Amino acid sequence: MIALPSSLNANLVIGIALLVMLLVVAGAIVRTRSLLAAIILFSIYSLVSAVWLVVMDAADVAFTEAVIGAGVSTIVLLGAILLTRGEVEKPGWRALVAPALVCAGVGGLLIYAAAGLPALGDPASPANAHVGRAYLEAAPKEIGAPNIVTAVLASYRGFDTLGETAVIFAAGIGVALMLGFGPHASPLPPAATIGDHHVVLRVSAKFLIPLIALFALYVQFHGDLGAGGGFQAGVIMAAAIILHALVFGLRDTMMAVPPRLVRSIAALGVLLYAGVGVACMLNGGAFLDYDYLFPPAFEKQVPGWLLGDPEHAHHWGQHFGILLIELGVLLTVAATMLTIFYGFAGRTVEAIRQERGA
């Protein structure tokens, strides 16, 4: 955070430039009548904000924004517009009054509040001085994870993360209930839509898919040390499979990774996460207190060198706990992304079939 003044100035300039870009893109989204253009602009918006978050030194958030905002949601939205018209009518000015007033109100309030906010990066600001500082001081002792963000998200506020995983699970259930069941789910062969002229795509995809999956695992396990973790890894993993479906056709993918299995995996991920919490409880700790992940009797059997520094013996439990719950997050996120994709793609296939039939 604390940097040389010249570098801070550079950050400032870049930051302002990026925010202006965001504003322009947002304006373009509002103006455009083409849904396709709007989706691409949304994707650009996400990427620009990811870059801006990097400039703000929030690498973890930037990472998530990039993979979800620019990646998966673009694919889902593209799937959705195949089911509808590509254009929207220009709304009359009356329809714009209320939203404009709401935006003006919210914006005005934000500006009013911003006047009272502490300066960016001020070490004395409450956000940095109170709990933030406490985390920086306590995390290495209590958790042992080098990446404080991961320590906070997965351990101190692990319950929030469980809740967020449940949110994603719920979203997956919602999409599955709406789109993923019944006759729509049965995929069609891609027929002649994907012809031989996609051979370059297919060959490169064969190279890319394992690499992407591998990268997902890297992101997963690297979460302890730097930016990364279950959310990002899950999305990347899902992206690998979605790429497979895009290139090789939905039917083949659904055979390799059946939708029913995917839905079960989403539930299993949350179950794993919550199960870790219950396990800690059964061993005498509080819910999600990874220090109690393993029964004390079992822990006595573990050779001392595995436990590392005897003073911080419990880091072992914290490490494993974070690893396990991140795995749960990965499973749920990847499976949910796939469920959503299957839902939309299945519908799209159906829509194409109807068009051909007509």
Next chain:
Amino acid sequence: MISFETLYAAAPALTAHAPVLMVAGPLIAACVAALSPTARTSWMISVTGSMFAAWMALAITGEVARHGAVDYYIGGFAPPLGIAFYIDGLGAMMALLVSSAGVMASIYSGHSLAAEVRAEKHTHVQAAFLLCQAGLLGLVSTGDAFNAFVFLEVSSIGAYALVAIGEKRDRRALPAAFNYLIMGTIGATLYVIGIGFLYAATGTLNMADLSARLATLGDSSVVQAGFAFIVVGLGIKAAMFPLHGWLPGAYSFGPSLIVIFLAATATKTSIYLMARFIFDVFPDGAAFGRNFIAWVLAPLAATAAIVCSIQATFEREIRRILAFSSVAQVGLILLGLSLATILGASAGLFYLMAHALMKMTLFMAVGGLAISLPARRLDDFAGVARDAPWSATAFAAGALSLAGAPLTLGFLAKWRLLEAALNAGQIWIAATVAIASLLTLLYVGRMLEAIFFRSAPAGAPRAVEAPVGVLAPVLVLAGLNIWFGLDASLPEQLAGAGAKALLAGAP
């Protein structure tokens, strides 16, 4: 006389973890339900999960009654570093309300869902329902402002999806669910922006810590904006007039399972959270807080009570009548809370429980009738009492309670509200309550007249009495409306404890 200490029964080992188990139980049950093979197993899991949560809620209520507020540090980290559950009299009351509503709704869903949703979807419907329940239970027990947001989202996302699957019976469920989704998401976003401001101002997310730090901070534009965002955000979720646009659609077109559960709990938990912020988190002396209560909250609540009651009078569809009535009743609850006295808050909370009970009875009875009678308009229900006397009787009990007929819980709720308003010297609030009761009587009279005193037109489809599995919970709830009307000591104690917890230190 039921004393809620006597309700308490749980193994000591479970009691120690009851706060978190109450939330984790339904959450785990949701996963298991999603994994379960058949509709029937998922229903059994749903009932088991809900009952477990209710058991834990009872244990907590007993514990709170004996020893005061319960703390639970998740992950073993003390706040403000970690997330802590903090359940006082108010939280216990809400937890008991939500979990009992969950039990009733889940038992009821065994038969009602089959008529409304394809069997293969049941596993996921039950999973979403359990998630919704877990979210609401988490919302009322957490002591952390951001954690509350997470649980608000858990419950909402499940609810959006569940409303949308009402499309099998009525395509209008889809726009209604979309409306609900957009409004709900805006509400949640505003709330989280508010939390962000508070974090910027204080550096903490724990409610108790927030309160302590805000008290020393004094007014600033950040805190004021945070307050505004939080209240408006939660106002949308609580269907506070005029932010209630999503509610009538969502309550009209969703399947009965979710509608009865939402009607009993969804707006109530948001009211709870709003009350927590207004009375607990923000310092008592904050001028904007007091001005907000006197000049925004109370007038809006009174408008809701009158305007939406009138709207309900002119609606044609029975569920929409009930939905508009819900918005009006939310107004009455907020009027009670806005008195900001112990008597007023306890009257508001008493009304909150009473309204949950009667609206649940009403929606359940309508849902039970709708199994055999795919009707929506009030006219279609003409003379239903002859074909389905038990459902109609249960409906009548709920409706009388809603209208505030003597010997029902609804009457006592109105009584307490009137008493609190007069005691606080707020004559206009008492007058609003009385006029709203009159208006309520109008639309309740319309409904009862159609169901009991009109005869069905010749050739109209006839209703069949609901199956026992549906009827049993409906009749239990209808009976409770009367029972509590004769002996309201249990809700009275719960509301009293809640009000004391909410207004600790207030007059």
Next chain:
Amino acid sequence: MTSGGDLLIFLALATPLFAAVAIYAVGRMPDVRETLTVIASIALSIVTISMFMRVGAGNPPVLTVARPLAGLEIAFRLEPLGALFAVMASALWGVNSLFSIGYMRGKREANQTRFYVCFAFAMFAVMGIAMAANLFTLFIFYEVLTFSTYPLVTHAGDAAARRAGRIYLATLVGASLVLFLPGIVGVHLAAGSTTFIPGGLLTGKVNVVTGNVLLLLLVFGAAKAALMPLHGWLPAAMVAPAPVSALLHAVAVVKAGAFVILKTSAYIFGSDLISALPAATWLLWVAAGTIVIASLVAMTKDELKLRLAWSTVGQLAYVTSAALLPAAAGLVAGGLHMLIHAFAKITLFMCAGAIYVATGASKVSEMRGLGRSMPIVFACFLAGALCVVGLPPFAGMWSKFLLITAAFGTQTWITAAAMIVSSLLGLLYLAPVAIRALLPPAGDGSSGGFIRPYGAPGPVVAALAITAAGCVALFLFADAVAAYLAPIARRVP
């Protein structure tokens, strides 16, 4: 020693309730149904008379049923006024049942089972009102009475009846929710309970402003007492069949309103507080206005039942005035008037019903000379009329005498004047009805044909003869009744 007292209260509530259920069950058999009604009314009368005697012996029955909230009880406790009201209502229910049987069969009315069921329900409510130990209990039964009589008012089922029903419900329920209930809540708030206490619950617990507001809320809230401007429902309710008008709108419903005001005055405010409240004086003016205006309006009505209804509006205001006079003696006079007017007015309404069922005439102008063919009915009408006016040898004289004495005694000239004027007016609008029927001017005997053979049915005539006799009998026993009521005027010990 109260053993058995709670059983009596239970019986007083259960008898009409059980009767309602039983009548519904045997609805298909008219003979059994009506026998049941009569038996129930006799049984109820026995129960109420036992209670009456217990109260007289200083051993009032007491029963607490439930306590929904702290300080809020559903409880019953008899006192002289309530006992008198209960006996009066149950005895007149019996007489009225006799009348109903004749009338309803004679008119071949539809939905007779619903009629008898609702009647029994209404009596259940009246018993609850009479025995209530506190305002809260009283309110509950007061509402039950409103709703159970609604189907009776709209019995005809046509547009006019439904319109009247709407006015009926809107006025009574509206007033009770917007005025009466807040008033009761206010009492509860001020005193911590709503129990009727001899000498006044609120004595020393409220200031003048609160007392004024509460008095206004409670007196206007009891809209069944038809104090202007909340009197509109009573003439509107005259669309109901004659037995309904007779029992409910001469005895049970309207007297429930008057009873509420008497009880509120005696046991909630107490005469000391009433004398200290300016609102009581305002209300006395309103009541005096009601007395005179109602009498004037009654003179203009050609429809007999309507004329009687307006007369009732005026007579109820007598009771209201009595309750609000700054002297405790007013209460006794009010109670006595409540009883005597009930006998007189039920006689008049039953006569109107008898005339209607026998000849189809409902207008005063159609009744000239009818007395020749129906001498008993019109003789009884004359008795009732003179009783209402207050001439000897009819009981009405005593209550009027006591009322006017009390008004003079407290220098409430306006009330005294209104009562005297309205008595004279009453003589003008009631007595001529009977006199012209019995002694028509020569050469004016055109009307007089029966629309059914043998004229009015036997039970109808028997019923109205009994109540007319009652009007005379009470003339002899008025003193005993007044003595019985004396304890309600007792001051705070």
